Amino acid sequence: MKKILLVDDEDSIHLLYREELEDKGYEVHSALSGEEALIQMKIIVPDLIILDINMPGINGIDVLRQIKEINPSLPVILSSAYQDFKQDLATWASDEYIVKSSNLDELKAAVKKHLS
Amino acid sequence: MPELRKDPIIGRWIIISTERGKRPTDFIVERSESRGGFCPLCPGNENTTPSEVLSYSSTDGHQTNKPGWELRVVPNKYPALIIEGNLNKEGDGIYDRMNGIGAHEVIIESPDHNESFTNLPPERMIKVFQAYRDRLQDLAQDPRFQYVMVFKNFGAAAGASLEHSHSQLIALPILPRMINSELEGSLSYYKYKERCIFCDIIRQEIHQNLRLIAENDLFIAIVPYAPRSPFEMWILPKRHASSYISMDNDHLKALSVIFSECMRRLNNCIPNVPYNFVLHGAPLRSQPLDHYHWHFEIMPKLTTIAGFEWGSGFYINPISPEEAAKFLKEAAI
Numbered sequence: 001m002k003k004i005l006l007v008d009d010e011d012s013i014h015l016l017y018r019e020e021l022e023d024k025g026y027e028v029h030s031a032l033s034g035e036e037a038l039i040q041m042k043i044i045v046p047d048l049i050i051l052d053i054n055m056p057g058i059n060g061i062d063v064l065r066q067i068k069e070i071n072p073s074l075p076v077i078l079s080s081a082y083q084d085f086k087q088d089l090a091t092w093a094s095d096e097y098i099v100k101s102s103n104l105d106e107l108k109a110a111v112k113k114h115l116s
Numbered sequence: 117m118p119e120l121r122k123d124p125i126i127g128r129w130i131i132i133s134t135e136r137g138k139r140p141t142d143f144i145v146e147r148s149e150s151r152g153g154f155c156p157l158c159p160g161n162e163n164t165t166p167s168e169v170l171s172y173s174s175t176d177g178h179q180t181n182k183p184g185w186e187l188r189v190v191p192n193k194y195p196a197l198i199i200e201g202n203l204n205k206e207g208d209g210i211y212d213r214m215n216g217i218g219a220h221e222v223i224i225e226s227p228d229h230n231e232s233f234t235n236l237p238p239e240r241m242i243k244v245f246q247a248y249r250d251r252l253q254d255l256a257q258d259p260r261f262q263y264v265m266v267f268k269n270f271g272a273a274a275g276a277s278l279e280h281s282h283s284q285l286i287a288l289p290i291l292p293r294m295i296n297s298e299l300e301g302s303l304s305y306y307k308y309k310e311r312c313i314f315c316d317i318i319r320q321e322i323h324q325n326l327r328l329i330a331e332n333d334l335f336i337a338i339v340p341y342a343p344r345s346p347f348e349m350w351i352l353p354k355r356h357a358s359s360y361i362s363m364d365n366d367h368l369k370a371l372s373v374i375f376s377e378c379m380r381r382l383n384n385c386i387p388n389v390p391y392n393f394v395l396h397g398a399p400l401r402s403q404p405l406d407h408y409h410w411h412f413e414i415m416p417k418l419t420t421i422a423g424f425e426w427g428s429g430f431y432i433n434p435i436s437p438e439e440a441a442k443f444l445k446e447a448a449i
Contacts, residue, residue, distance in 0.1 A: 065153025072154065072161070086194035088277035089222065092156035092164055097194050 001027045002115045005046035007037040007063070008079070009055045013100070017050065020104050021111065034058035038066055046074070048114055050107070051094075053080040061090045068093045075114035079107065119436075121342040124305070125313055126297040130342045130431045138435045140385040140443050143346065143418045150279055156193075157280040159183035159227045166191040169221065170250055172243050187243045188224040189251055195220035196286060203260050203289050217260055219287035223247050226281050233270065233281050234379040242372040244283065248395060249368070251285060252361045256400045261287040263295060263399050271390025274417040291399055298396060299408055306407030314409030315356050317341075327441040330377050334370035337378045339437040339444070346435045347385065347444065349378050349414040358398035358405035375412070377449055382416065384447040390417040 004026050006017055018028045029044050031037040035057050041049065049067060053060035064076055078085070078094040091097055096110040119132045156164040162181040170189040171180065178184045191199065197218025205214040225233055225244050236244070248266050255264050268283035269275035291299075305313040321328050321338045329349060330337040337351045351374060353367060363371075382389060397410035425431055 062151055062153065065151060065155075068154035068164075069152075072164075087196075087275075089156065089282070090151070090278050092193045093154050093161075 001025065002047045003027045003029060003044055004111065005029050005031060005037060005040055005044055005049045007031045007034065007049060007055075007060070008052040009033060010052075013052070016102075017104070017107070020108065024108060024111075026111070026115070034060060034063035037063055041067065041070070041074075048075045048077065048111060050077045050079050050111070053078060053085050053091075054082065061085065061088055064093050065090055077107070077110050077114070123340070123342040124317070125301045126294075127301060128342065128344075128429060128431075130344060130433055132436050133432055133434050134436050134439075138346065140347075143386055143389070145386055145389050145418075146273070155229055155278065155280050157222075157224045157278065157282060158229050159185070162188075164193075165222075166193055169254075170247060172247070183227070185227060186240070187226070187247055189221055189247055190224070192220040192222055192284070197288070214289065217289050219255055219258075219261070219264075219285075221251060221285050223251075223283045223285070224280065225283065229280050231281060233268065233283075234376075234383045236281075236376065238369070238372040238376045241376050242368050245363075245368050245371050245375075248283075248285070249360060249363055252397075252400075255285075255287045256361060258287070260289050261400055262291050263288045265292060266395040268391075268393045270392070271388065271417065274390035274392050276390070295396060295399070299399075299405075302407045302409070312356055312407055312409055314352060314411065318352055318354055327437050329381065329441055329444045330374050332370050332374055334367055335374045337374050339441040341437060343433055343437050343440070344431040345415040346418045346433055347382060347389075347416045347440045348437075349382070349444070350411055351375060351378065351414070352409060352411040356406075357410060358402070358408040360395060360397040360410045361400075378414065378444075380449045381444045381447040382414070384449065385443050386416065386418070391415060392417065 004021055006014060006028055008014060009032055014030050021028050031040045034055055051060045051064060067076055075095045077096040077098060078091055079098050079100055081100045083099055085091055086097060095114055098107050098110060120129055121132060122129050160183055168181055168188050168190045171185040172187045173185045175184045197216045197220055199219050201217050203214060203217050252264050255261055264285055264287045266285045302313050318336055327339040335351055335353055337349055340348060340350050391414060393412055393414040395412055398405050398408050
């Protein structure tokens, strides 16, 4: 079973995404901060990371740069409520940038694309 | 006493608050810390960027999207405007709108992550200016575009998010208001005096030598008469030309020499100062214009744009351009 590490400081996102992604047959693990994600990724060894940007502590873009420094081929989907972060060229290290929406079709398609 | 000064081209007023008597060392520049980690612009990471639209290499047989490049231009991975599609202009009552068609590209100026634009020697900087010209020539073939804005942000305060040296361009289906103002202002002057206002500025600045920073056979660098920002600099070709697109290699070389000198002078006055620079030239679809003159504007980010500036369009500059030019000229290079 493919493993996804979901990194977001909002519990509601974990509830929503976990249900949808587990329905698709993925094993979903949670991290509530960037710091926790960097520890968890070494323990879980995920096949894909879904990463929020605007989080307390290390923001998602700096977490992304650290993840890719460790494992450049690990797919990372940035998931943010804001488009603005796209102006930060460091987001190019991600494999997708998805604006959060209650409709998860785009996210699920991106996950499928990178895990198939 | 403070002084109000009017920009002769677009008529914008600025306030020089000379009694504050600022010196370069009075400006506090917060040093940007390197964020570290993976850099998508570095050689070896070409697969994290869209496929390049231009690259220069001194290596024979250099492969596209592979290391070995000296400069690379790639479309923005997450662009502000989208290249695909037709222009669709429509009205909404008194309002106008159109779909977001455009080209957004990033010029990666060096393969070295830690090499700043200021420290590029002229023989490397010339590649950057060559890339601007080559991309402008290519994008001008696209009939959807009216203008290409070339710009650089350096330092977090000036909007740069990644320390790897880069500049950007955005091809637009419309003419930016700032360019329109310069075109209208210079045309008005031309109709009255039958001379290009920029050519007149060049003549007067060389003659007066009050705001002149540097000069070579083909270019001058000045602090403009009514600068928005402390240590603002303009670089203009001495020979009249309205468009950057047709610039020859001799001009590229001379531009690199004077630009490099100006950046090093600025950096020696205020080390690591954040700045923006922009290239202003004639619209893509225009014939050569007798009244307009392409140029670069370099604006150090040393003041805050707040309520008064937003509300009035005025800028408050705490150092006179004459003083700024003096400091820049005296700075070691």
